[in-house]
Every structure is written in structure tokens, then in C-alpha cells.
Amino acid sequence: MPNLDAPIGVFDSGIGGLTVLSAIQKLLPHENLVYLGDTARVPYGTKSRETVTRYSIQNTLFLMEQNVKAVVVACNTASAHALEYLKGKFSVPVLGVIEPGALAAHKATVSGSIGVMGTEGTIKSEAYKKALHRLSNKHQVFGVACPLLVSLAEEGWLTGDIVDLVLEKYLAPLKKTQNPDTVILGCTHYPLLKNAVQKCMGNKVTLVDSAHETAQALKEILIQNKIASPSALQGTLQVYATDNPDTMARLGGHFLGRALGSVHQADTSGLV
Ligand code: DGL
Numbered sequence: 001m002p003n004l005d006a007p008i009g010v011f012d013s014g015i016g017g018l019t020v021l022s023a024i025q026k027l028l029p030h031e032n033l034v035y036l037g038d039t040a041r042v043p044y045g046t047k048s049r050e051t052v053t054r055y056s057i058q059n060t061l062f063l064m065e066q067n068v069k070a071v072v073v074a075c076n077t078a079s080a081h082a083l084e085y086l087k088g089k090f091s092v093p094v095l096g097v098i099e100p101g102a103l104a105a106h107k108a109t110v111s112g113s114i115g116v117m118g119t120e121g122t123i124k125s126e127a128y129k130k131a132l133h134r135l136s137n138k139h140q141v142f143g144v145a146c147p148l149l150v151s152l153a154e155e156g157w158l159t160g161d162i163v164d165l166v167l168e169k170y171l172a173p174l175k176k177t178q179n180p181d182t183v184i185l186g187c188t189h190y191p192l193l194k195n196a197v198q199k200c201m202g203n204k205v206t207l208v209d210s211a212h213e214t215a216q217a218l219k220e221i222l223i224q225n226k227i228a229s230p231s232a233l234q235g236t237l238q239v240y241a242t243d244n245p246d247t248m249a250r251l252g253g254h255f256l257g258r259a260l261g262s263v264h265q266a267d268t269s270g271l272v
Pocket residue numbers: 012013014016017042043044045046074075076077078119122150186187188189
């Protein structure tokens with residue numbers, strides 16, 4: 001019998017996954033949570049499938065040591081490259097952000113023309129495209145790698161001329177040639193840039209935020225597996241970073257939407 005009070009583990013390459021954690025906390029306030037940001041090895045978006053998979057295994061092993069009852073891969077790039085492997089390797093339910101994001105876009109689109117914004121790794125993997133085509137082979141899916149947006153979001157540059165120019169440069173071909181009615185914000189950092197992306201794409205385009213949909217999918221998994229916390233108390237949150245925990249504690253508030261509190265140092269590099 002699993003321990004229903006055991007925490008849910010959430011990992012990301014760094015602080016961006018706190019957007020997913022925030023959505024989980026809102027939807028499942030009674031769950032205890034452990035968050036790991038692999039700040040020593042961020043970014044994952046530019047790294048190979050093999051490297052991202054190795055890091056993802058180590059992150060999951062660290063969370064398993066915290067006795068988690070389920071794992072959420074909050075990083076889009078790690079979900080794109082490593083999710084299937086992690087699902088096969090670990091005994092607890094493992095959930096990524098790609099399937100929930102794709103499902104939300106599938107529900108939102110009318111024309112079937114869907115844009116996907118993500119890191120180079122996520123776009124090259126075509127993970128969103130494959131997930132959307134599993135839902136309907138009529139969808140037309142266009143991926144756009146937007147590598148600079150992670151740095152802009154981490155700098156706290158969420159609106160303004162520079163953000164508008166960068167977005168225009170990345171998104172103009174998508175707007176002009178594909179005219180999508182739905183765009184997936186397929187990276188942990190992009191929900192912070194939602195207003196700027198909306199301005200660039202226009203108000204008729206529906207933006208899909210994987211964070212909210214992932215929290216919803218997690219809730220369903222907890223219910224299906226009968227592992228939801230029965231507690232009526234506010235859940236606890238433990239946050240770990242593999243490097244510079246103080247920086248994460250300082251910057252994390254932007255992503256979580258409130259002060260993060262203390263962040264502990266974690267070492268995952270020796271885990272196999
Ligand atoms: N967390 C990554 C993602 O969602 C973005 C940052 C990175 O490249 O590591 O794809």
C-alpha cells in the first residue's frame with residue numbers, strides 16, 4: 001500500500017519548472033511536493049537526447065530517494081527526450097508535459113493549424129507533433145525553436161521592445177505562412193512571456209500553457225492510481241537545486257508567483 005502522504009516529485013533543468021509546480025500547488029493544495037532544479041547543468045534545450053536522458057535518470061533517482069509517490073517531468077526538453085525511458089525504468093507513475101499540452105491544443109484548435117514554440121531539443125524531437133498526430137492525423141503542426149526566450153525570461157524581461165523584436169523575428173514566418181489558430185507554449189519559461197506572445201500572434205490565437213494541463217493530468221493520475229493525499233492540511237514544499245540554491249531562491253519567485261523560501265543543495269551527479 002503506497003504512503004498517500006508521500007510527496008510528489010517534480011524536476012526541471014532549472015527554475016522554469018516552477019511554473020508547473022505553481023499550477024500543481026493551485027490545483028492540488030493538499031499534496032506534499034519536492035522540487036528539483038538541475039541548475040548545475042541547465043540548459044537542457046541545447047543538449048543531445050543521450051545527455052538529457054542521463055540527467056533525467058539522475059534527477060528521478062534523487063526524487064525516488066525522497067520517497068516520492070509520483071514524478072512530474074516539468075521540463076519540456078526532458079519530457080521530449082526521456083519520458084518513455086523513465087516510465088519504463090521507475091515503479092511510480094511518471095508524467096511529462098508534452099501529452100497534456102498536446103491534448104489542450106487538440107481541444108482548442110478549430111482549424112487544426114497548430115504552432116509549437118520550444119527549445120531546439122524539443123522542436124527537433126518533434127515530440128509535440130507526434131503527440132498531436134496521435135490525437136488527429138489532420139492536424140498541421142509547425143514547430144519554432146525559440147532559444148533566446150529562456151534567457152529573456154530568466155532576466156525578468158517579459159515585455160518591452162526587445163522582447164517584441166525577438167518574438168517577431170521567431171514568430172513572423174509562423175504567422176505569415178501557417179496562420180495557426182492555436183500555439184503551444186512548449187517550454188517551462190514561456191508562460192511568463194504569455195502576454196508578449198499574445199501581442200505578437202494577435203488576440204484570435206489561443207495560447208496553450210502546458211503547466212495548467214499537466215496539473216490537471218497529474219490530478220487524474222493520482223485518482224486513477226488511488227494515491228491522492230487524503231489530508232485537509234496545506235501540503236509542504238521542499239525545493240532543491242544542484243547549484244547556486246541562493247540564486248534559485250532569489251529568482252524563483254517570478255516563476256512560482258510568490259516567494260520561494262529556502263532552497264537546499266542537491267547532488268545528483270553520482271546517482272546511477
Ligand atoms: N526547462 C526547459 C524546457 O522546458 C527550458 C530550459 C532549458 O533549456 O533547460 O524545455
